[in-house]
Amino acid sequence: MKQHPLCTDCEPELDITGLPIPFGLKREWSAVETRRQFLGRSGKVLGWAALASLLGEAALRGRASNDAKNPVTPQGRNNLGLPHFAPKAKRAIYLFMSGGPPQIDLLDYKPNLASQYNKDIPDSVRGNQQLTGMTAGQSRFPIAPSHWGFKQYGKTGTWVSDLLPYTAKMVDDLTIVKSTNTDAINHEPAIMFINTGNMNPGKPCLGSWLAYGLGSMNDNLPTFIVLQTKTNPKENNQPVSSRLWSSGFLSSEYAGVGLRSGGAPVVYLEDPDGINRDVRRKMLDALEEINRQTLAEVGDPETNARIAQYEMAFRMQASVPELTDLSKEPQSTWDLYGPDAKQPGTFAYNCLLARRMAERGVRFVQVYKRGWDVHGDVVGVLPVLCQETDRACYALVTDLKRRGLLDDTLVVWAGEFGRTVYSQGGLSAENYGRDHHPRCFTTWMVGGGVRSGITYGETDDYSYNVVKDPVHVRNFNATILACLGIDHNRLTYDFQGLDQRLTGPQPAYVIKGLLA
Amino acid sequence: MIAAERVAGAARTFLQRTRIPRSEWISVLCASILLVALPFAFHLDGHAHADWLQFIGRLHPALLHLPIGLIVLLPVLEIAGAKQAALREAAGFVLRAALALALPTFVLGYMLAYGAGDTGAIVTRHMWGAVALCICLMLCLLARPAWERERGFAYPALLSATLVALLWTGHQGGTITHGSDYLTRFMPPPLRGLFPSSGPEGANLDSFYTRHIDSVFEAKCVACHGGGTEKAGLRLDTYNNLMHGGKDGAVVVPGKPEASMLLLRVTLSPGDTHFMPAEGRTPLTSDEISSIRAWIRSGATATAKSVPGVSVTEERADPAPQPVGDYSQFMPEILHMQQAQGAKLVPVSAKASDGLILRTVDIAPSFGDAQLAEFKKFGPYIVEAELGRTAVTDACFDTLRTFTHLRTLHLEGTSVTGRDLAKLSSLAQLSYLNLSGTKVSAQSVAPLRSMPALHHLYLFNTPAEPEDTNARSTP
Numbered sequence: 001m002k003q004h005p006l007c008t009d010c011e012p013e014l015d016i017t018g019l020p021i022p023f024g025l026k027r028e029w030s031a032v033e034t035r036r037q038f039l040g041r042s043g044k045v046l047g048w049a050a051l052a053s054l055l056g057e058a059a060l061r062g063r064a065s066n067d068a069k070n071p072v073t074p075q076g077r078n079n080l081g082l083p084h085f086a087p088k089a090k091r092a093i094y095l096f097m098s099g100g101p102p103q104i105d106l107l108d109y110k111p112n113l114a115s116q117y118n119k120d121i122p123d124s125v126r127g128n129q130q131l132t133g134m135t136a137g138q139s140r141f142p143i144a145p146s147h148w149g150f151k152q153y154g155k156t157g158t159w160v161s162d163l164l165p166y167t168a169k170m171v172d173d174l175t176i177v178k179s180t181n182t183d184a185i186n187h188e189p190a191i192m193f194i195n196t197g198n199m200n201p202g203k204p205c206l207g208s209w210l211a212y213g214l215g216s217m218n219d220n221l222p223t224f225i226v227l228q229t230k231t232n233p234k235e236n237n238q239p240v241s242s243r244l245w246s247s248g249f250l251s252s253e254y255a256g257v258g259l260r261s262g263g264a265p266v267v268y269l270e271d272p273d274g275i276n277r278d279v280r281r282k283m284l285d286a287l288e289e290i291n292r293q294t295l296a297e298v299g300d301p302e303t304n305a306r307i308a309q310y311e312m313a314f315r316m317q318a319s320v321p322e323l324t325d326l327s328k329e330p331q332s333t334w335d336l337y338g339p340d341a342k343q344p345g346t347f348a349y350n351c352l353l354a355r356r357m358a359e360r361g362v363r364f365v366q367v368y369k370r371g372w373d374v375h376g377d378v379v380g381v382l383p384v385l386c387q388e389t390d391r392a393c394y395a396l397v398t399d400l401k402r403r404g405l406l407d408d409t410l411v412v413w414a415g416e417f418g419r420t421v422y423s424q425g426g427l428s429a430e431n432y433g434r435d436h437h438p439r440c441f442t443t444w445m446v447g448g449g450v451r452s453g454i455t456y457g458e459t460d461d462y463s464y465n466v467v468k469d470p471v472h473v474r475n476f477n478a479t480i481l482a483c484l485g486i487d488h489n490r491l492t493y494d495f496q497g498l499d500q501r502l503t504g505p506q507p508a509y510v511i512k513g514l515l516a
Numbered sequence: 517m518i519a520a521e522r523v524a525g526a527a528r529t530f531l532q533r534t535r536i537p538r539s540e541w542i543s544v545l546c547a548s549i550l551l552v553a554l555p556f557a558f559h560l561d562g563h564a565h566a567d568w569l570q571f572i573g574r575l576h577p578a579l580l581h582l583p584i585g586l587i588v589l590l591p592v593l594e595i596a597g598a599k600q601a602a603l604r605e606a607a608g609f610v611l612r613a614a615l616a617l618a619l620p621t622f623v624l625g626y627m628l629a630y631g632a633g634d635t636g637a638i639v640t641r642h643m644w645g646a647v648a649l650c651i652c653l654m655l656c657l658l659a660r661p662a663w664e665r666e667r668g669f670a671y672p673a674l675l676s677a678t679l680v681a682l683l684w685t686g687h688q689g690g691t692i693t694h695g696s697d698y699l700t701r702f703m704p705p706p707l708r709g710l711f712p713s714s715g716p717e718g719a720n721l722d723s724f725y726t727r728h729i730d731s732v733f734e735a736k737c738v739a740c741h742g743g744g745t746e747k748a749g750l751r752l753d754t755y756n757n758l759m760h761g762g763k764d765g766a767v768v769v770p771g772k773p774e775a776s777m778l779l780l781r782v783t784l785s786p787g788d789t790h791f792m793p794a795e796g797r798t799p800l801t802s803d804e805i806s807s808i809r810a811w812i813r814s815g816a817t818a819t820a821k822s823v824p825g826v827s828v829t830e831e832r833a834d835p836a837p838q839p840v841g842d843y844s845q846f847m848p849e850i851l852h853m854q855q856a857q858g859a860k861l862v863p864v865s866a867k868a869s870d871g872l873i874l875r876t877v878d879i880a881p882s883f884g885d886a887q888l889a890e891f892k893k894f895g896p897y898i899v900e901a902e903l904g905r906t907a908v909t910d911a912c913f914d915t916l917r918t919f920t921h922l923r924t925l926h927l928e929g930t931s932v933t934g935r936d937l938a939k940l941s942s943l944a945q946l947s948y949l950n951l952s953g954t955k956v957s958a959q960s961v962a963p964l965r966s967m968p969a970l971h972h973l974y975l976f977n978t979p980a981e982p983e984d985t986n987a988r989s990t991p
Contacts, residue, residue, distance in 0.1 A: 081866040086837070218877045330977060359904070361877045404928065404950040404974030458802065468802070485865055 024249060024495035029299050080491075082213045087485025088516060089410035089448030090217065092210070093354045093365045095393060098191060099238050099372030102419035102434045103442035105146045105382055107167075108178050108463045109159035113145035113421065121422050125464050132185055134375060134424060135435045141422035143462070144432035147379050156453050163386040166394035173397065173406075175450040175514055179457020179466040182417050182438045182473045187238045187373070190416035190438065194473045195244045197502045204248035204493075206477060207364040209502045210484060211254040212247070213491045217361035220319035222257035222312060224364045225357055230261045230345035232388070235371030235381055245366065249495040253305045256366065259353075261345035265324050269317055280317075284310055323356055337395040340388070348392035355399050358409050372415055375424050376433035397446055406447045410483045414443035414476075421462045440466045443476070449483025451516045474508035482510040534662035534670075544654045547619075551647045554626060560640070562749045562763055564633035573628025580621045580689070586614035587653070587682050591675060604664075611660065615653045622646045636746040638691050645685030652678040695739045725755060725818050729811050732804045733758070736793055755818040770816040773809045782808075838945060839869035840921045843897040850894065859883055861894060871899035871921060876906050885911040892918055900924040904950065908932065913939040921945060928952040928974070934960030945969055952976040 017026060104110060121141045135141070150159045151168070158171040167174075184190035189199035196203040204212070207224040216223040226245045231237045245256025259265040271280055288307055295303040326333075326342075333352065334341065340348035347369050354365040369389055374381050393413060400406040418441025419434035426432075440459045446452060458468040471479075478488040481502065488508055492499040531541060564570075589610055597604025625646060629639055656674045663671035690698055733752040739745070741762075742753045750762030758778075761767045767778040774780075781792040782800050793799060800808075814820060843850070850861045850872075858879035864870035874891060876883040884907040891898065895918040903912065904926040913936040916922065923945050934956030940946060947969045951961070958980040964970055975981045 083865045085867065086865045086870045217875065220878060332977070361875075402974070402976040403952050404926075404948070404972065404976070407948060407972060454803075 022249070022496060024493070025301075027494070029301060080213060082491070083485025084487040084490055085485050087449070087483065088408065089483045089485075090408045091358055091361070091363050091365075092410040092412065092480065092484065093358060093367070093396070094206070095351075095389075095396075095411065095413045096195075096366055096368045097372050097389070097413065097415035098240050098368055098370045099187070099236065099374070099415060100190075100417045100419055100436055100441070101372045101385075101415045102374060102378065102382065103178070103440070103459075104419070104421055104434075104463045105148060105378065106161050106164060106386075107159075107176060107442045107444070108440075108459055109150040109161075110146070110421070110461060110463050111150075112461045113143055116143045117145055118142045118427055121462055121464070125460065125462050127465070129439060129464075130185055132436050135420070135422075138424070141420075142427045143421055144378075144423035144427050144434070147432075154453075156455070158455060163383060164390045166390045170394055170397055170446070172453045173401070173446050175445045175452060176455045177443045177445070177457055177471050177476070177514065178440070178455060178459055179468065179470045180414065180418075180441050180443045180473065180476055181466055181470055182441075185417070185436050185438045187416060187436075190436075191238075191240070191244060194414065194416050194477075196246075196248065197474065197477060197504045201243045201246070202248050203500070204250045204254065204502070205245055205256070206480065206502060207245055207256050207366055208247040208250055208254040209481075209491060210364045210486075212250050212493070213486055214363055214484065217363055218319075220315040221323065221357070221360055221362050222316070223362065224254065224256045225362050225366075226256040226258040227350040227353060227365065227367045228258065228261045229347045229350055229367065229369045229388075231370055232384065234384060236373040236375060237370040238373050240368050240370055244368075249500065250493060251301060251305045253308050256364075261350075263344075265344075266316060266320055269320055271317070277317075280314065284314055319360075323360060324353065326352065333399070336399055338391050340392070341395075346392075347389050348395065351392040351396040352399075355396055355403075355405070358400065358405055359403070374419065374434055377431060378434055379431045400447065408448045410445060410447045410449055410480065412443070412445050412480060415441065417441050418463070421464055437464070439464060445480075445514070449516055450479075450514050454513075456511070456514055469511075469513065471511055471514075472508075474503045474506065475511050478503050478508040479511045479514050482515065534659070536658050536662070540658060544658055547654060548651045551622070551650055555643060555647075558626070558630055560629055560633075560635050560643075562633050562635040562746065565631050567631070569627045569631030571631075573624050573626075573631050576621065576624040576628045577693075579617065579624060583614050583617040583621055584682060584686065586610050586617065587678060590614065590656075591679065594675070608660065608664075611653070611657055615650075615657060618646075618650050618653055622650055632747070634745050634747060635749065636751075637743055638688050638696075639745050642685060642688035642692060645681060645688055649678060649681040649685050652681050692745055693739070696743065723817075723819050723821055724811060725816075725820070728807045730755070732800060732808065736798055736800060736804075739797075740794070759816070768812055768816050771813060773812040776812050779805070779809055779812060837870070837899065837923060838921060840871040840897045840899060842868050843872060843894065844868055846894060846897075853890065857887055857890065859887060859891075861891070861898070864899060872897050873900040873902065874898050875902050877902065877904075880904070880906045883907060885909055885915070888912050888915045891915070895919040896921055898922060899945075900926075902926045903930060905929040910936050913937070916940065917942055919943070924948040926950045927954060930954055932956065934980075937961060938963040940964070941967055943967075948972040950974040951978060951980075954978055956980050 019026075104113075119142065121143055126141065146161065148162045150161050152158065153160050153168040154172040156172050158168075158174075158176065160168040160171060182190055182193055184193050184199050192201060192203075193199045195205040207226075211223040214223075224245070228240065242256075242258065245258065247253070247255035260267065264270075271277070287310060291303055291307045291310075294300075295307075329352075337348045337352050340346040341352045343349055347367070350367045354367055357365045369385075371381075371385055374385075397406065397411055400409055400411065418437045418439075420437045422435075424433035424435040440463060456469055457466060457471055459465065460467050481488045481491065488501060488503045488510070492501045494500070498505065531538075590607060593603045593607035593610060597607060626643065628634070629643065652674060656671060656678055659671040659674050662668065695701075733741075737752045740747045741750045743751065746762075748762040748764065750767060751757035751760075759766070759768060761777075764777070767776060769775040781790055782805060784791040786799060791799075811820075854860050860875045860878070861872045862875050864873055872894065883903070888903070888908055892915055895915070898919045899921050901916065901919065901922060901924070905928065908927070908930050910932050912927075912932065916925065917939050920943070922943050925940075925946060925948065928950045929952070932951070932954050934951070934954070937956070937960055940949070941963060946967060949964065949970060949972070952974045953976070956975065956978050961973070961975065961980050964973060
């Protein structure tokens with residue numbers, strides 16, 4: 001039977017080394033263990049004590065000298081030796097288009113498709129691509145050209161759909177990647193894969209790796225914040241869960257902090273009536289004392305994480321109201337973002353918040369926008385999605401740019417996969433649907449570290465296969481890390497016997513062609 | 517006549533003294549005459565000849581390194597032979613072997629150039645270098661027996677000449693294969709400074725041609741179509757040469773990309789025999805091709821600065837950051853100060869010489885000029901000062917001017933008035949200055965325009981804001 005750690009009269013002392021928990025955790029545990037814990041535990045057995053006096057001293061000396069060499073500064077993790085090289089971007093904002101935006105209707109212009117309306121996609125193009133359960137039963141795969149026209153914009157002459165009039169205005173700044181591709185064809189594995197580098201849950205996401213590796217820039221706000229956009233019932237919303245911003249095997253300090261999309265951004269943030277700051281402080285001090293006792297007794301690093309999170313919550317009581325108070329925004333902000341930005345929970349509002357977070361030194365902000373899963377009624381739903389996001393994306397980039405933040409902020413726009421050129425369900429002159437497509441999808445980046453005004457990679461005439469410069473999700477993530485001064489091969493964490501990293505055990509490469 | 521007789525007399529005495537058999541010197545003379553006559557008999561006229569010539573000629577690179585190795589071995593054997601007689605004995609054999617290989621190498625090389633129709637100054641120099649090398653080697657062979665008996669300077673001098681000829685010829689060969697800058701291209705910058713680089717002569721440095729067309733040719737074409745080799749008589753190394761075309765006429769028809777041979781050849785399918793760049797060299801990227809196409813369509817001028825419908829956002833290269841030196845000695849002090857004051861000095865990266873960032877965001881409202889002044893001591897190591905929304909005032913510039921390596925300065929949302937901005941002019945590396953949301957006026961930022969490195973100046977929400985609010989102001 002398990003003993004409560006604070007139960008002082010328990011017979012067998014709780015021993016971390018005997019628990020059925022991952023080795024990595026045990027090791028991390030022993031790394032934070034104090035001399036007292038170590039000697040206290042090993043003193044049980046005479047032999048252990050002897051060993052402890054030999055090894056313990058050496059180990060402690062070793063650690064002490066390490067500390068002198070790599071002093072741990074208040075913001076934390078300098079002992080990791082990061083960034084590996086001088087970064088171009090200090091922070092990143094990730095606009096995540098959950099559901100899989102249809103690249104053929106937005107940025108991947110395929111003029112030749114118009115003449116092939118309702119013809120079957122050639123088998124040679126489709127190859128052995130696995131189909132989802134939603135189209136596997138279809139007898140034919142009729143080509144659905146985009147319903148919308150495309151025009152060339154900017155000095156770069158980039159083709160952009162009529163659905164994205166605002167994005168079209170900034171194409172000369174964007175780094176458009178037409179050849180992003182992934183391994184998974186369904187939402188959950190694909191969205192896990194692009195966020196954590198693994199289709200199975202349990203691995204830390206990009207934001208957690210950044211929080212772990214680079215640490216915080218502002219002690220009063222979380223290092224990694226997640227903003228969800230309120231769903232629109234007209235759209236096909238796939239679930240987005242906290243697994244996507246989980247810290248996996250890293251300490252929970254590095255998990256994303258989700259702000260709510262409606263009502264108070266953080267619940268119970270305000271002190272209840274009758275409790276003032278001092279009382280709250282005293283309560284937290286007492287709580288911390290108890291937590292420290294637990295830590296001394298058990299040595300679980302997650303206790304440390306808990307202490308840190310309470311302190312963060314206390315500081316957020318002061319910093320979050322200031323962060324979310326938009327009353328001092330000048331009129332130019334509202335002119336830029338549009339009226340939606342005044343409604344909490346809209347994508348425009350979240351983009352504005354993301355800019356404010358970037359200003360205040362939040363390392364990584366991820367804004368989720370659901371609803372891009374357009375299996376049917378593309379003609380009806382896609383304009384709504386674009387109307388919700390197009391102007392806000394442009395506003396965010398422009399706002400960062402005019403305030404001088406785009407030089408060291410990386411903005412990424414991506415979904416988990418693309419959509420098929422052939423219609424799911426019936427194809428008519430007025431409407432069509434598009435199924436999931438992992439072999440190619442279009443993403444864009446802009447800001448610190450990436451080459452602006454380029455289109456990278458090419459797809460074939462059906463936007464089905466990548467024909468030039470493929471960018472696998474692994475390499476996409478490696479490139480993002482590179483912009484932030486991180487060598488993806490060197491940001492690792494030993495867990496389950498493997499030097500875990502965001503890009504997984506398979507080789508991954510930074511796409512040099514995307515870098516400035 | 518008398519002079520000729522005198523030379524002949526001297527040669528006769530020399531031959532008698534050195535006891536070179538008649539048959540040997542006559543055959544060397546004949547071989548030399550043959551070598552020298554070859555280029556005149558089969559002139560390198562820029563036309564390709566029979567395929568079998570190229571077929572055999574392509575073995576030239578496979579063979580040429582062997583005689584080079586042997587020739588380099590020669591002086592080693594001769595010198596070491598002073599101690600070990602066996603080595604000197606071997607040198608005789610090595611010399612013969614070197615010659616026996618050098619002659620076929622030359623012939624193969626000539627077949628390669630003649631067969632493929634290579635011409636140009638470098639090819640010619642390479643060829644004459646090889647002729648000289650072969651003759652030197654033969655003379656070495658003649659002079660060596662005498663040297664073995666009674667020493668003298670003839671053989672060492674000839675051997676030295678051989679080595680010089682080898683070096684020269686090899687260098688020309690390297691230039692043909694890898695381009696004229698093959699030695700300097702990847703040289704560390706300090707060394708490279710010793711070599712004067714030849715920029716595009718007479719061309720407009722700012723033109724679309726120089727920046728986007730010439731650079732493509734330079735990287736992918738001039739190895740075969742340049743000053744060194746002129747395959748098909750075509751040189752792409754300057755604008756005039758490009759427009760002059762090759763032996764088959766013009767390759768660029770201004771305004772008509774579809775009629776321009778140049779574009780045609782690079783857009784064929786890579787398997788086509790006429791596809792360029794030939795022989796499996798790196799093809800042009802689609803971006804490069806579309807730049808060339810748009811440039812031809814717009815008239816193919818040497819001076820136009822931009823071309824409608826084409827890409828290219830300029831990356832204005834910020835100067836390479838200067839290393840700031842090692843601050844690790846100050847680390848305890850820095851840490852102590854952080855704890856006392858709350859503002860942080862954060863390393864830019866794991867490399868100490870990348871410098872420190874002064875980060876104040878945690879305590880911004882209480883961070884003023886006095887707090888900033890405390891960082892004076894670490895000033896030379898600070899490359900970025902994040903002072904946005906702090907309480908600093910115009911007095912901060914007196915401290916900031918001592919941050920000699922400062923590259924990035926955030927002063928957005930502070931109460932600086934811009935009165936003292938001129939004090940920043942001593943910061944030669946300052947490339948980013950953010951004054952958004954301050955009260956600076958257009959007049960007060962004027963002195964900043966004279967700072968050459970300052971490429972990013974932000975004046976959003978200030979009286980000095982330019983008309984076009986979205987524009988990133990670049991002085």
